[in-house]
Amino acid sequence: MSVQQETKIQAGKPKSNAKFLKRLNAFKAWLYLLPALVFLGIFMVYPLIDVLVYSFEEGYNSASQTSFGTGWFNYAYVLHDPYFLQAVKNTFIIVIITVPLSTLLALLISLALNSIKKLKEVFQTIFFLPYVTNTLAVGLVFMIMFKKTPYTDGLINMILAIFKTGPIDFIDGPYWAKMFVMCFYTIWVVLPFKVLILTSALASVDEVYYKAAKIDGTSRFRMFTHITLPMISPMIFYLVITGFIGAFKAYSDEVAIFGTNLNSAGMNTIVGYVYDMLYGDSGGYPSYAAAAALILFAIVFTITVVNLLISKKTSIR
Amino acid sequence: MKIRFEGLTKRFPNRNKKIKSEVVAVDNFSFEIPDGKLVGLLGPSGCGKSTALNLICGLETPTEGKIFFDDDDVTDLPAENRGVGMVFQSYALYPHLTVKKNIMFPLQNLKGEQKMTKEQMEAKALEAAKIVQIEELMDRKPNEMSGGQQQRVAIARALVKMPRVLLLDEPLSNLDARLRIQTREEIKRIQNTTKITTIFVTHDQEEAMSISDLIVVMKDGAVHQIGKPQEVYDSPVNLFVAKFLGTPPINVFTGRIKDGKLLIGEDTILGKDYVKDTKDQEVFIGIRPEGFLLREDKEKNGKLDGKNGVFHADLLAIEVMGRDTSVVFSHGSSEIEGTRLRAIVSSDNQIDPESKTVAFDVNPKKVFVFSKETQERLL
Numbered sequence: 092m093s094v095q096q097e098t099k100i101q102a103g104k105p106k107s108n109a110k111f112l113k114r115l116n117a118f119k120a121w122l123y124l125l126p127a128l129v130f131l132g133i134f135m136v137y138p139l140i141d142v143l144v145y146s147f148e149e150g151y152n153s154a155s156q157t158s159f160g161t162g163w164f165n166y167a168y169v170l171h172d173p174y175f176l177q178a179v180k181n182t183f184i185i186v187i188i189t190v191p192l193s194t195l196l197a198l199l200i201s202l203a204l205n206s207i208k209k210l211k212e213v214f215q216t217i218f219f220l221p222y223v224t225n226t227l228a229v230g231l232v233f234m235i236m237f238k239k240t241p242y243t244d245g246l247i248n249m250i251l252a253i254f255k256t257g258p259i260d261f262i263d264g265p266y267w268a269k270m271f272v273m274c275f276y277t278i279w280v281v282l283p284f285k286v287l288i289l290t291s292a293l294a295s296v297d298e299v300y301y302k303a304a305k306i307d308g309t310s311r312f313r314m315f316t317h318i319t320l321p322m323i324s325p326m327i328f329y330l331v332i333t334g335f336i337g338a339f340k341a342y343s344d345e346v347a348i349f350g351t352n353l354n355s356a357g358m359n360t361i362v363g364y365v366y367d368m369l370y371g372d373s374g375g376y377p378s379y380a381a382a383a384a385l386i387l388f389a390i391v392f393t394i395t396v397v398n399l400l401i402s403k404k405t406s407i408r
Numbered sequence: 409m410k411i412r413f414e415g416l417t418k419r420f421p422n423r424n425k426k427i428k429s430e431v432v433a434v435d436n437f438s439f440e441i442p443d444g445k446l447v448g449l450l451g452p453s454g455c456g457k458s459t460a461l462n463l464i465c466g467l468e469t470p471t472e473g474k475i476f477f478d479d480d481d482v483t484d485l486p487a488e489n490r491g492v493g494m495v496f497q498s499y500a501l502y503p504h505l506t507v508k509k510n511i512m513f514p515l516q517n518l519k520g521e522q523k524m525t526k527e528q529m530e531a532k533a534l535e536a537a538k539i540v541q542i543e544e545l546m547d548r549k550p551n552e553m554s555g556g557q558q559q560r561v562a563i564a565r566a567l568v569k570m571p572r573v574l575l576l577d578e579p580l581s582n583l584d585a586r587l588r589i590q591t592r593e594e595i596k597r598i599q600n601t602t603k604i605t606t607i608f609v610t611h612d613q614e615e616a617m618s619i620s621d622l623i624v625v626m627k628d629g630a631v632h633q634i635g636k637p638q639e640v641y642d643s644p645v646n647l648f649v650a651k652f653l654g655t656p657p658i659n660v661f662t663g664r665i666k667d668g669k670l671l672i673g674e675d676t677i678l679g680k681d682y683v684k685d686t687k688d689q690e691v692f693i694g695i696r697p698e699g700f701l702l703r704e705d706k707e708k709n710g711k712l713d714g715k716n717g718v719f720h721a722d723l724l725a726i727e728v729m730g731r732d733t734s735v736v737f738s739h740g741s742s743e744i745e746g747t748r749l750r751a752i753v754s755s756d757n758q759i760d761p762e763s764k765t766v767a768f769d770v771n772p773k774k775v776f777v778f779s780k781e782t783q784e785r786l787l
Contacts, residue, residue, distance in 0.1 A: 297498070297500070299496050299498055299500040300500050300502065302467055302494075302496070302500070303494065303496060303500040304513075305467065305487050305488065306465055306466070306467070306487045306488065306492060306493075306494045307488065307513060307514035307517055307565075307569070308487075308488030308489070308514070308517045308518070309488075309513075309517045310517070313516075313517065317502075317513075318502065321502075321504040322503075322504070
């Protein structure tokens with residue numbers, strides 16, 4: 092019996108020791124994570140919860156910290172506000188036009204960049220330049236190019252005059268003209284980053300696949316659709332997802348071209364509406380801003396989840 | 409199908425742009441590869457063997473010379489029209505496609521009259537898969553398979569169009585030792601069943617010797633010797649070929665021919681019967697490890713064997729390897745001073761490890777004599 096007891100003790104000791112070590116390690120892990128958790132808690136989680144609370148508080152006043160009551164009132168108001176609906180429409184048009192078009196254009200440019208040998212670095216630098224240029228400066232340039240003033244029709248209208256059309260006022264004129272400038276500008280701004288990512292993705296595809304395909308008599312088009320595209324698809328999905336998120340959050344680009352009074356220009360976006368509700372001329376309504384922000388969050392969240400599901404389904408590895 | 413080269417040359421511009429001279433990767437190839445044989449292109453890395461393979465399949469165009477498949481000049485034919493199948497060193501299987509789709513890929517490229525229905529393609533793919541015995545893996549993806557299985561898929565993909573020539577670039581280099589031996593037998597078997605002229609590139613002489621019908625030994629872009637593996641091993645044309653073939657490698661000494669005898673140091677290795685009428689000169693002498701015959705211990709310090717002479721060396725170590733015993737020794741006249749030389753003798757021989765010296769007889773068939781200037785074979 093004593094022998095049995097001894098073995099039990101011996102067997103028990105290292106086991107509890109291991110358990111203790113495991114707990115200690117877990118404790119250490121949490122300790123190391125603590126600074127980040129505290130930081131995120133204060134500056135991310137707490138404000139997010141706050142926004143959620145505001146969005147349900149009717150007529151919340153941040154100065155007096157008071158409200159009239161709780162309910163869906165803010166959402167109802169925002170969803171019936173014609174300015175908000177216009178902002179949603181604008182945002183969706185910009186997203187739907189610019190994300191696919193800029194990704195496609197970036198792909199074409201990267202393919203071209205990848206296939207040239209001479210001056211490759213020079214062209215890569217040129218295509219990357221807009222990325223390091225200030226958005227507002229680029230916006231100003233766009234405005235000067237497109238704007239029609241009493242003195243000049245602007246560069247674009249001069250070009251249009253050659254083709255016997257125009258002049259069109261792109262900045263203060265019809266809605267489609269303004270939207271055209273907006274999409275043009277957005278694509279121009281997001282293109283360099285996408286070109287950069289796709290050029291490196293294309294360069295990372297092993298040359299040997301193309302050699303093997305060539306010996307098997309594969310046409311260039313089939314090489315692109317059956318080898319290149321599947322191989323770089325993770326990067327394309329990455330660009331589409333971040334592109335959607337970025338385009339939904341567009342605001343500063345609009346300000347760069349149409350100025351701060353976006354509602355009167357009819358070119359407001361959802362983020363622009365949120366800003367206006369907080370600080371704009373019609374501002375001082377944090378509850379409406381919170382509700383609009385949460386609606387935007389719901390839209391972006393849904394679309395990102397859908398994107399991820401699609402990318403998982405077609406993922407190669 | 410026969411493959412014939414006529415003065416085939418490939419030069420690349422030097423990578424270092426300051427140097428104007430060109431790098432000759434393939435230098436004036438003129439020989440013929442007979443139909444239905446398994447041929448090993450053998451040489452150290454950077455000798456141009458992969459370039460030679462790329463020239464045959466059409467991924468590179470030659471600077472000069474011509475390539476013939478039977479009597480057709482294919483020099484200017486693009487790769488896809490040559491009817492070659494190629495297996496790359498890294499296999500180059502498309503990671504996003506299943507095994508079946510990988511094998512079917514070349515068939516889907518066919519155009520015009522050659523175009524096949526899906527059923528025909530699947531039947532062909534299965535046929536190719538059966539040759540390499542992977543028919544039960546058809547729905548896997550490449551990353552779900554072992555290196556050896558991936559290798560087979562790559563071979564099946566190269567075979568599916570029934571090419572006139574099958575090319576393999578370092579086919580075994582990515583496999584572990586055991587799989588390598590298994591796979592090289594597999595390649596031999598596949599080549600035997602399909603009877604397709606097969607050329608493979610390797611830097612591993614053992615690999616080339618073990619399965620090739622014919623080996624082509626290359627160095628610095630030039631062909632040094634072509635022949636059956638045993639022939640090349642038994643009668644190398646120069647010092648490089650002798651050194652490159654064989655494990656453990658051949659032992660090389662500096663020696664001389666004097667009065668019709670072959671001498672290493674003071675030891676007469678071969679007598680007048682062998683040397684005959686070669687003029688007196690300094691030479692390199694290569695002796696294969698199995699060319700040393702251990703003299704019985706009692707004779708170690710004794711009489712000379714009049715016929716072959718006796719070779720004396722300093723014993724360093726005895727390595728027992730079961731079937732054989734490896735005798736490690738050094739000699740003052742070895743080509744590179746202080747090299748550990750090696751003799752392979754039967755393990756029946758009892759050697760005293762305490763002994764400081766060792767003495768051998770020499771099998772004259774395993775002794776090669778090379779000119780000191782040209783390194784060409786003299787005897």
